Amino acid sequence: MAAYERLAAVYERLMQDAPYEPWQQFMQQIFQKYTQIEIKDIADLGCGTGFVTRQLANAGYRMTGIDQSENMLAYAASRDTNQQVRWIQQDLRELDTVKADAAISMFDVINYITSPADVKQAFLKIFDMLNPGGIFIFDVHSIKHIEEDLAGQVFAEIHDDLSYTWFCEAGKEQGEVFHDLTFFTKESNTEKYDRFDEYHHQRTYSIDTYHSWLEEAGFQVCGVYGDFDASETVQLEDSDRLFFACLKNQDA
Known part of the structure; x- marks a missing residue:
């Protein structure tokens, strides 16, 4: 999970x-x-x-x-x-x-x-x-949603204080997808941004x-x-x- x-x-x-x-x-x-x-x-x-x-x-x-x-x-x-x-x-x-x-x-x-x-x-x-x-x-x-709308897609969102990129990669099994997310959040009272990464795994049947x-x-x-x-x-x-x-x- x-x-x-x-x-x-x-x-x-x-x-x-x-x-x-x-x-x-x-x-x-x-x-x-x-x-x-x-x-x-x-x-x-x-x-x-x-x-x-x-x-x-x-x-x-x-x-x-x-x-x-x-x-x-x-x-x-x-x-x-x-x-x-x-x-x-x-x-x-x-x-x-x-x-x-x-x-x-x-x-x-x-x-x-x-x-x-x-x-x-x-x-x-x-x-x-x-x-x-x-x-x-x-x-x-649904399997259709993962395989047709998520797998192989890239999503992004950019705001002044928060942005992310989200890569979706198909897994080996039907209905399987891996999410590779990179976030940048602005530190309080500075012009610096903090980066962190998330890697998630989902599968549907x-x-x-x-x-x-x-x-x-x-x-x-x-x-x-x-x-x-x-x-x-x-x-x-x-x-x-x-x-x-x-x-x-x-x-x-």
Whole structure:
């Protein structure tokens, strides 16, 4: 999984245009569509700097933010001025301290778990952490998106105090990509810029593969959706981002 090191300091700014509101609206629609228990406790898996975690806490949910990165969690906790959220540093493959009515994992966190055995282990741990009747909602990149829109591409963004270049290189496996990022951030009260580098590895799998692994873990896969559309009108083969809604049966 990716270890976001110094990226924590600039992550929320870089993600300021991310589709947080559509994701939350989609989540609420899925809750209403499938859940038969009241959702009170939510675990945000791979919560990063905790923007969504805090938003959901403000909406009245009891939130736990879980991430592998100590730096991300430190930043998240520093923004949690009302101390509404429980922040836990843990690998998703080793979850063992939380029980929840719902688990969410957004913005391709699951794609950072790159081996089949590890993805299956994470699904088992997430299943175990859910209360009976609980729901797991997550998104992943589609294979099409990684292979057609990311692999082999270069992205860049330049501001007065922050810039980055982002190289995406295809891996050897289908749906695999390596991200090589270089950041320059301006030091306070100087004209100097500080450079740091991040190297991330992601891999995605077919819908059928995820479906099989989720069922092996004990989940009932209620629906697979594309690009934030909870009405199932989007053609999955054309989607960049895929969403899975998975239930833990009440008698499990």
